[in-house]
Structure formats: C-alpha cells, structure tokens
Amino acid sequence: MLQLFLILFFLVFGIVSRRWSFVPENASFYLNKFLIYVILPALALKYMPNIQLEKKLLLPVLTAWINFGVSWLLFGTLGRKLQWKRSLTGCLIIVAGLANTSFVGIPMVNALYGTEAVQLAFLIDQAGSFIIVSSVAIIVANIYGKGKKRKRDITKKILGFPPFIFFCFAILINVQGWKVPEFVLPVVDVLTAMLTPVALTAVGMQLNLRFSALSNRYLWMGLGYKLLLIPAIIFLLYRYLFGLDGLLFQVSVVETAMAPMITGSIIAISHDLEPKLASLLVGVGIPLSFLTVLGWYWTVG
Known part of the structure; x- marks a missing residue:
C-alpha cells in the first residue's frame, strides 16, 4: 500500500508543481532525460544480468506486439x-x-508485485514497447500522417537509445555468465530507487487535463480499447490458450492494461495525427488507469 500511495503522491506532486509553477517549465524535459539516460540503463544493469532466460519469457514480450497489432487491425478497419x-x-x-510500460508501468508493477516482477516489466518495455514505438509506430505515422522518416533514421534511433544499449549489454552479461562489478551495485541500487519519484513526477508535469473535451467519443473508444479490451484479450489468450499462470501471467496482463504511452502521443502529435486527441488520451488515460489497473490486478489474482 505504501508503494501505491507514493505513486499517487508523486503523480499529484507533478501535476500541482506544474499548475502552480513550483518548478521551471522545462523541468519535466530534464527529468525525462535523466530517466532515459541514467535510471533506465541502471534498471537494465540491476535486473537483466540475473534473469533466467527461458523461452516462456517471450510470451510477456509478445503482449506489446499483440497490443499494437490488434490496435492497427481494429482501428484501421473501423477507419x-x-x-x-x-x-x-x-x-x-x-x-x-x-x-x-516504463514510466508508469514499472513503478506500478513494483508496487503491486515487488522487485521480482520489475525484471519482467523491463523486458516487456525494452524488447516490446520501445522497439515498437521506435520502428513500427513511425511506419504507421508515415502511412497516416504527413511527415516522412527514413528507415536509416529509425534504425539509428533504436541502436542509439541508451536504455536499449544497456539492455543488450546486460543480456550479454547474462549469456556470458559475467558479473556486474561489486562497486557498481550500490550506485545502481540508488539510481533504480529513484525511478518512482522521478518518473511519476515527470508524468504528472506532462499531464494536461481538459474536462471540456471529455465528451469526445474517440477518446473513450481509444481508452476503452487500451484499458479494457486489449487486457481482456491478453487475459483470455494467455490463460486459456497458452495456459500461463503465476507472475508471468499477472505481469503480462497488468502491463498491457497500462495507460497510453506518452512517447506514442508525441509521435502522433509530431506527425499531425489529431494532436488534441493524442494529448487527451494520455492526459485522461494515465489517472484513469490507476483505477482500471487495480481492477485487473484483482482479476488476475
């Protein structure tokens, strides 16, 4: 309960600090940079070298790809x-x-299931969500938007992304049976402990809630899919077709149930894909997801 309280506290702190100008306007930009260049790489070094790599770990990672694939099929058909x-x-x-699956997902998974589940959440984020948002999402944006991005630029973005570099390095350490130097571990522990306050404060600063826009039916179509339909699909698919259970099953469903990704909305906005709706999906989706994720937590046991 303390972890959940802290998540809500730092989210509200971020919202209030932005609204009342407690911090500089660009504070969220620097917090995001700190997350990307320092904290997420530290998470890779903390969890990935020790995870037992098995084929069944592909199933949690696959949730991110199923999520995006079904979204493309559903909304592409409806469109x-x-x-x-x-x-x-x-x-x-x-x-x-x-x-x-990262800034909100990892702190939430840590609060609900503990540190053992964080390595699964990080795996879903890096091998699933990040690769999608850096590649397939850009392709979709090019198809439906006005901007164009070369394949070479997409590849460069993936290979140059610090958390992904450290993710690959940590997997190499794991496969080779190496150990992270002892003197590095205390520093890594301190940095990873900063994830919840830094990530949720940054998220809160970036939320822009406009209650006058809550009547937008496309908002509720998007959130209905993200917070209810796709977690239900993963729940049924993984429980009854794949026969998954335990922590792998729980984290797979709960991570899928997280609110829309901020980076995804930024891609949509930068390609002029309904910028107001993109912002609204994140602004309403994140606070609402705290209720729906708890619902899925109780559902999966």
Whole structure:
C-alpha cells in the first residue's frame, strides 16, 4: 500500500508543481532525460544480468506486439468502414496501441508485485514497447500522417537509445555468465530507487487535463480499447490458450492494461495525427488507469 500511495503522491506532486509553477517549465524535459539516460540503463544493469532466460519469457514480450497489432487491425478497419480521417485512424492506432510500460508501468508493477516482477516489466518495455514505438509506430505515422522518416533514421534511433544499449549489454552479461562489478551495485541500487519519484513526477508535469473535451467519443473508444479490451484479450489468450499462470501471467496482463504511452502521443502529435486527441488520451488515460489497473490486478489474482 505504501508503494501505491507514493505513486499517487508523486503523480499529484507533478501535476500541482506544474499548475502552480513550483518548478521551471522545462523541468519535466530534464527529468525525462535523466530517466532515459541514467535510471533506465541502471534498471537494465540491476535486473537483466540475473534473469533466467527461458523461452516462456517471450510470451510477456509478445503482449506489446499483440497490443499494437490488434490496435492497427481494429482501428484501421473501423477507419475504413466508418470513413474516418486518416489522421484520426493513425492517432488511435498509435496512441491506443502503445502502453506506458516504463514510466508508469514499472513503478506500478513494483508496487503491486515487488522487485521480482520489475525484471519482467523491463523486458516487456525494452524488447516490446520501445522497439515498437521506435520502428513500427513511425511506419504507421508515415502511412497516416504527413511527415516522412527514413528507415536509416529509425534504425539509428533504436541502436542509439541508451536504455536499449544497456539492455543488450546486460543480456550479454547474462549469456556470458559475467558479473556486474561489486562497486557498481550500490550506485545502481540508488539510481533504480529513484525511478518512482522521478518518473511519476515527470508524468504528472506532462499531464494536461481538459474536462471540456471529455465528451469526445474517440477518446473513450481509444481508452476503452487500451484499458479494457486489449487486457481482456491478453487475459483470455494467455490463460486459456497458452495456459500461463503465476507472475508471468499477472505481469503480462497488468502491463498491457497500462495507460497510453506518452512517447506514442508525441509521435502522433509530431506527425499531425489529431494532436488534441493524442494529448487527451494520455492526459485522461494515465489517472484513469490507476483505477482500471487495480481492477485487473484483482482479476488476475
């Protein structure tokens, strides 16, 4: 309960500090940089070298790909049938199809299931969500938007992303049976302990809630898919088809149930894919997901 309280506290602190100008306007930008360049690489060094690599770990990672694939199939089909604007279709595919598996997902999983589950959440984020948002999501944005991005630029972005570099390095340490130097571990422990306060404060600073826009039906279509439909699909698929249970099953469902990813909304906005809707999906989705994720937590046991 203390972990959940801290998550809510830092989220509210971020919202309040932005609203009342307790901190500089660009504080969230620097917090995000600190997360990406320092804390997430530290997480890789803390958890990945010790995880027991097995084929069954592919199933949690696969949830991110199923999420985006079903989103593309569903909203792409609805867009054609109902003659939506291409920008609307692209926005819903990308933003609803990507879960916030890192900045919100990892602290939530840690609070609900403990540190053992964090390595699974990090695996889902790096081998699933990050690769999708850096590649397939850009392709979708090019299809439905106006901007163009070369394949070479996409590859460069993936290979140059610090958490992904450290993720690959940590997997190499694991495979080779090496050990992270002892003197590094205390520093890594301190940095990873900063994840919840830094990530949730940064998320809170970036939330922009506009209650006048809550009547937007596309908002609720996107959130209905993200917070209810796709977690239900993963729940049924993984429980009854794959026969998964225990922590692997629980984390797979709960991470899928996370709110839309902020980076996904940024991609949609930068490609002029309904910027207001993209912001709204994140702004409403993150606080609402605290209730729906708890519902899925109780459902999966």
